[in-house]
Amino acid sequence: xxxxxxxxxxxxxxISGAKSGHLSHALIFEGSKDSQKLSLAMELSxxxxxxxxxxxxxxxxxxxxxxxxxxxxxKINQDxxxxxxxxxxxxxxxxxxxxxxxxxxxxxxxxxxxxPNVYFILLCENxxxxxxxxxxxxxxxxxxxxxxxxxxxxxxxxxxxxxxVLKENDTLGAIGYMDHLKEAKDDIELVFDMLLDYTxxxxxxxxKSDYLSYRISDKDFTEEMASSFTHFQLLSIxxxxxxxxxxxxxxxxxNLTCEAMVLNILEVIK
Numbered sequence: 001x002x003x004x005x006x007x008x009x010x011x012x013x014x015i016s017g018a019k020s021g022h023l024s025h026a027l028i029f030e031g032s033k034d035s036q037k038l039s040l041a042m043e044l045s046x047x048x049x050x051x052x053x054x055x056x057x058x059x060x061x062x063x064x065x066x067x068x069x070x071x072x073x074x075k076i077n078q079d080x081x082x083x084x085x086x087x088x089x090x091x092x093x094x095x096x097x098x099x100x101x102x103x104x105x106x107x108x109x110x111x112x113x114x115x116p117n118v119y120f121i122l123l124c125e126n127x128x129x130x131x132x133x134x135x136x137x138x139x140x141x142x143x144x145x146x147x148x149x150x151x152x153x154x155x156x157x158x159x160x161x162x163x164x165v166l167k168e169n170d171t172l173g174a175i176g177y178m179d180h181l182k183e184a185k186d187d188i189e190l191v192f193d194m195l196l197d198y199t200x201x202x203x204x205x206x207x208k209s210d211y212l213s214y215r216i217s218d219k220d221f222t223e224e225m226a227s228s229f230t231h232f233q234l235l236s237i238x239x240x241x242x243x244x245x246x247x248x249x250x251x252x253x254x255n256l257t258c259e260a261m262v263l264n265i266l267e268v269i270k
Contacts, residue, residue: 009219010141011040018047024139025114028096028122028130031143038094040143041121045090048119059084065095073099073106080110080118088117096122097129104131111137142197151190159194160221163202166269167228174262181258188254192245196238202226203234229269236268 017023023044029037045060046052054060061079063072076091093099099107111120111134120138127135144152158180165173184191205219206226229237244261248254 011036014040014044014141015047018044023048023119025118026111026120026122026138028124028127028135028138028140029143030124030127030140032125032145032148035143035145035148037123037141037143041092041123044119044121045092048088048090050086050088057086059086059089061089061091063091063093065098068095068098068100068103070100070103070106073103077106077110081115084117088119090119090121092121092123094123096124097126099130099134101131104134108133108137151187152194155184155187155191155194159191159198162195163198163221163225166265167225169266169269171266174266178259178262181262182255185254188248189245192241195241198222199234199237199241202229203231203238206231206234233268237265240264240268 014023014027027041029041031037042054045054049057049059051057051060054062061076063076080089080091108131114120122130122138124130127140158177161173162177162180165177181188181191201222202225205222206229240261244257247257
């Protein structure tokens with residue numbers, strides 16, 4: 001399964017970064033409860049700290065959702081500047097969605113200017129509640145559950161075909177994608193998520209980043225698309241998709257709204 005291979009590729013990249021000392025100091029792992037984000041966070045922690053039994057490691061801290069208090073954040077801020085026992089310190093936050101605005105603001109300075117060899121891994125099902133100032137200082141990765149992988153497989157080829165249609169400025173092909181959207185009405189939130197994340201991945205690739213920070217689209221595909229669209233076009237596509245999602249949530253006519261989205265995206269490409 002292609003998406004599964006992409007997950008493995010990103011896992012290998014992060015593990016390699018941890019081993020070589022090139023891992024970002026702050027990571028957001030987003031995904032459902034049954035995704036593999038927690039197990040990967042623990043594996044990275046073992047590598048960074050250099051110990052197998054994390055429960056006995058003084059340099060490892062796992063902050064549960066029950067500990068989500070501003071006092072906890074202040075304690076982290078004070079503790080992380082102290083010398084580590086082995087060389088690196090790791091703080092894994094179980095449910096970053098529980099971070100209140102005051103807690104995030106208290107945490108921000110530490111994320112902006114982290115001490116050397118200190119790593120933060122924020123786990124969440126949805127990163128939307130996090131402040132943009134927090135997210136902008138972290139590398140973000142999305143991890144699927146097995147069920148999500150099965151669902152997304154149905155739409156992968158259609159979404160990639162749609163971007164190739166846009167690349168060729170193929171109006172008839174775009175009209176065909178309108179029909180696909182009408183058939184995907186029951187899963188439209190998933191389709192919108194995939195459209196947004198693929199567009200972001202193309203944008204990230206265009207900006208010459210070494211990683212794909214959203215759903216981890218196929219790298220060959222994103223490189224092909226990155227050379228075909230401008231920054232302005234990609235940012236406009238993101239805005240159009242988000243606006244369409246809001247209109248459908250507001251109970252605008254589903255078919256007409258989807259048609260308008262595709263036509264508006266085509267107009268941007270022209």
